[in-house]
Amino acid sequence: METNRNSFIGVFDSGIGGLTLLPALQHLLPQEKFLYVSDDAHAPYGLKSREEILERCNIIVQALIDKGCKVIVVACNTATTNAIETLRTTYSIPFIGIEPAIKPAALNSKTKVVGVLATQGTLSSALFTQTSAAYTQDVLVVEQVGNGLVEAIETGPLDDPKLATLVGSYIKPMLEQNIDALVLGCTHYPFLLPLLKKILPNNIQIIDSAEAVAKQTHKILKENQLLCLTQETGSIQYFSSAKNSSLLGFIPKEAEVRPLTSDPA
Numbered sequence: 001m002e003t004n005r006n007s008f009i010g011v012f013d014s015g016i017g018g019l020t021l022l023p024a025l026q027h028l029l030p031q032e033k034f035l036y037v038s039d040d041a042h043a044p045y046g047l048k049s050r051e052e053i054l055e056r057c058n059i060i061v062q063a064l065i066d067k068g069c070k071v072i073v074v075a076c077n078t079a080t081t082n083a084i085e086t087l088r089t090t091y092s093i094p095f096i097g098i099e100p101a102i103k104p105a106a107l108n109s110k111t112k113v114v115g116v117l118a119t120q121g122t123l124s125s126a127l128f129t130q131t132s133a134a135y136t137q138d139v140l141v142v143e144q145v146g147n148g149l150v151e152a153i154e155t156g157p158l159d160d161p162k163l164a165t166l167v168g169s170y171i172k173p174m175l176e177q178n179i180d181a182l183v184l185g186c187t188h189y190p191f192l193l194p195l196l197k198k199i200l201p202n203n204i205q206i207i208d209s210a211e212a213v214a215k216q217t218h219k220i221l222k223e224n225q226l227l228c229l230t231q232e233t234g235s236i237q238y239f240s241s242a243k244n245s246s247l248l249g250f251i252p253k254e255a256e257v258r259p260l261t262s263d264p265a
Helices: 017-028 050-066 077-090 102-108 126-135 149-155 161-176 189-199 210-223
Strands: 008-013 033-038 071-074 113-118 140-145 181-185 205-207 236-240 257-259
Touching (some): 008 017, 033 050, 050 077, 071 077, 102 181, 161 189, 189 205
Parallel strands (some): 113 181, 181 205
16 A cells, blocks of 8 residues: 555654664665654653553554554664563554664674673563573673663763763673673663773674664565655654653754654644
8 A cells, every 4th residue: 555655664762762773774764754752751661560661652652553654663672672572462563673682792702791781671571581592502691780871861961971980880890701792782872882982992892783673674664565665755753752852952953843642744
C-alpha cells in the first residue's frame, strides 16, 4: 500500500538517548520520514519495574500507531530488553529493538575481557542475559550499572567535571580487569563519547548499536515492502511527554517539539 510505505518510522526513547540513532538511520534511509518521541516526563526507565516500562511503552506505541507509523524503532535498551517481545505479540506493526552489542565485542576481543556500561534495567533483563550467554562462553564480561548517567546527560552540561568524575569511577574497574572493548548499553551513552575518549586508552574499542539498528530497520522495511517510494529527502518531527522537554537542547533550533498527543502535519 503506497500510502503506508510513505508513512512515518516511529522512534522512541525515555528521553534524548534515541537521538544518537537518528544520524545512522537518516544516512541509510535518507527518504524516510521519522517521528521521534521522548518520554522525558517519565525518564529514566533504568530503575523502573518491568510492568512500569511496559505501561509506558504501550502508551507511546499506541500514540505512534495512531499517527500512522509503519514500523517502530524501540530506541531504548531498557525498553527493548524488558518490553519488545510483549510489544511484538501485542501489535501487528514491525518492531526494531536495540541491545548492547555484546556479540561483536566478544568476537573481536583479544584480551577476552569486555566491559558493558548499561542501566540496571538492561543488565538485569532476561534478554540481555540470554544474548550475553550466547556469545561470551570464553569471554569475561565486566558489567557496570551507569547509575546517574542518564539523568546527568538529560540535564547537562556534558562538560561538567562531576560527570567526568562519575564516568571515570565506572570505567576504572573495567580498565583494571584489562578490557579491550567497551560496549555502550544505553542510547544516551554515545553523548559521552568525547569524555570516554579522554579516559580510555586508544587500544580500547568503543561499541554502540546505531549502525546495526539502521541496517536492521532497512532490512525490516524491505522485507515488509515498506521502503519509502518518494525520492524527496525525509524529515524528523519531535514529540515529548514533558512540557519542558530536554529535547530542546539537542535538536536543531528551528525544530519544534510537540506534545505527544498532537497529530503530525
